[in-house]
Amino acid sequence: xxxxxxxxxxxxxxxxxxxxxxxxxxxxxxxxxxxxxxxxxxxxxxxxxxxxxxxxxxxxxxxxxxxxxxxxxxxxxxxxxxxxxxxxxxxxxxxxxxxxxxxxxxxxxxxxxxxxxxxxxxxxxxxxxxxxxxxxxxxxxxxxxxxxxxxxxxxxxxxxxxxxxxxxxxxxxxxxxxxxxxxxxxxxxxxxxxxxxxxxxxxxxxxxxxxxxxxxxxxxx
Amino acid sequence: xxxxxxxxxxxxxxxxxxxxxxxxxxxxxxxxxxxxxxxxxxxxxxxxxxxxxxxxxxxxxxxxxxxxxxxxxxxxxxxxxxxxxxxxxxxxxxxxxxxxxxxxxxxxxxxxxxxxxxxxxxxxxxxxxxxxxxxxxxxxxxxxxxxxxxxxxxxxxxxxxxxxxxxxxxxxxxxxxxxxxxxxxxxxxxxxxxxxxxxxxxxxxxxxxxxxxxxxxxxxxxxxxxxxxxxxxxxxxxxxxxxxxxxxxxxxxxxxxxxxxxxxxxxxxxxxxxxxxxxxxxxxxxxxxxxxxxxxxxxxxxxxxxxxxxxxxxxx
Numbered sequence: 001x002x003x004x005x006x007x008x009x010x011x012x013x014x015x016x017x018x019x020x021x022x023x024x025x026x027x028x029x030x031x032x033x034x035x036x037x038x039x040x041x042x043x044x045x046x047x048x049x050x051x052x053x054x055x056x057x058x059x060x061x062x063x064x065x066x067x068x069x070x071x072x073x074x075x076x077x078x079x080x081x082x083x084x085x086x087x088x089x090x091x092x093x094x095x096x097x098x099x100x101x102x103x104x105x106x107x108x109x110x111x112x113x114x115x116x117x118x119x120x121x122x123x124x125x126x127x128x129x130x131x132x133x134x135x136x137x138x139x140x141x142x143x144x145x146x147x148x149x150x151x152x153x154x155x156x157x158x159x160x161x162x163x164x165x166x167x168x169x170x171x172x173x174x175x176x177x178x179x180x181x182x183x184x185x186x187x188x189x190x191x192x193x194x195x196x197x198x199x200x201x202x203x204x205x206x207x208x209x210x211x212x213x214x215x216x217x218x219x220x221x
Numbered sequence: 222x223x224x225x226x227x228x229x230x231x232x233x234x235x236x237x238x239x240x241x242x243x244x245x246x247x248x249x250x251x252x253x254x255x256x257x258x259x260x261x262x263x264x265x266x267x268x269x270x271x272x273x274x275x276x277x278x279x280x281x282x283x284x285x286x287x288x289x290x291x292x293x294x295x296x297x298x299x300x301x302x303x304x305x306x307x308x309x310x311x312x313x314x315x316x317x318x319x320x321x322x323x324x325x326x327x328x329x330x331x332x333x334x335x336x337x338x339x340x341x342x343x344x345x346x347x348x349x350x351x352x353x354x355x356x357x358x359x360x361x362x363x364x365x366x367x368x369x370x371x372x373x374x375x376x377x378x379x380x381x382x383x384x385x386x387x388x389x390x391x392x393x394x395x396x397x398x399x400x401x402x403x404x405x406x407x408x409x410x411x412x413x414x415x416x417x418x419x420x421x422x423x424x425x426x427x428x429x430x431x432x433x434x435x436x437x438x439x440x441x442x443x444x445x446x447x448x449x450x451x452x453x454x455x456x457x458x459x460x461x462x463x464x465x466x467x468x469x470x471x472x473x474x475x476x477x478x479x480x481x482x483x484x485x486x487x488x489x490x491x492x493x494x495x496x497x498x499x500x501x502x503x504x505x506x507x508x509x510x511x512x513x514x515x516x517x518x519x520x521x522x523x524x525x526x527x528x529x530x531x532x533x534x535x536x537x
Contacts, residue, residue, distance in 0.1 A: 131535060
């Protein structure tokens, strides 16, 4: 059992590290559809991580959460976003507040910050999720940064979803999953938020011929 | 002593023999994925044999740098290859240098290639050299950082020691998170250093985007053969580095003949699998614009840095 939980802990660490890796790929990526694909990939890694934690801890309700993540975040949300991108007919995001290398450096700094903050907490935590908490915090910060640094509404939405993935990983790592009813509520919220933001993006396109959120600042009563 | 010499010679032979095969395999995978039949995987051997028989033509403006470069590049790449364990983890050349020496042996070859590109006085060569200088200066920090991350998790900078220790653990990777970051960084570096698709396109000639091919455009005959072989060696070297440091399973940990045979077969399988992955990547991605290459190498740098961060902040 000891050996199993040791290599299990390594597997969970590995999957969390893969989540972080995809985060950086999203930050470095300029094409919108590739961003959405990477988000789907990241969610797939999240499914694996959650299922692993469920298997290793025996918390049955985490399997439900993993399955829901799979259906909603790997299949439904990327499809909705792809439809939005198709309709908008924008392939790449040319307007960013920060250049890609600068964004990467900032994200590196954010990860450093997240690691330093979570360093004192980690020895108190469970053996199974040694790195996950720090990584989850880092992913939340990177998601937040993506929302701030990108101008187009679609990538801001991807940033929001990445942030949510980080929160979910954090919840799984720190407490071995929230109560099922809370998780269901969160999934429903995220799905509705994505749908609303998709519709809002389409309206933005109709009103301004652009999904640049900067244009919203010129709105007057 | 005699055994050590035989092992070194066997190692050299394996590297020299495998490298054209890997190049051919990548070409074959690419051809099959593009619904072409493609040349045989043994074609690079025939190319090398043909080139060695041809008479080289040298520009009248070229200096000694031009003729010395193929030998320097080949020798430095081969001696770097001696430091990487291939099928046996106990490398007799372990005392001679660590991973830092390996990085700088490769850099020596790159430096002379850059000089030789400028030396012949053709416009393409100069352009290739300046581009190679950009790429080389950006890959080096990424490579060093990822190598430090590997060295820290294993407690040694000697490649053979790293591989031997990991291999003796029998299947469990010592510390997955920093290793994964270092692996991703090293893979991007390998693509950039060996002139593979997101950075450079090895399949084109006389195109404004090429880097490595532009530098060696003036070479012909046996000089070209040596440079092509050296490029193949560099590829084989990076693939063995990735395969043996991150997945040393199956490598021979003793000098027993049976273990070495298994080690050799596993080594061939692993490097061939990596070559197939590279072939698939070359089909899936377009070549980046030159000024986007910095983004990709920036990712590699940050990932190498993250590997170190994992170690320093989370493990201390």
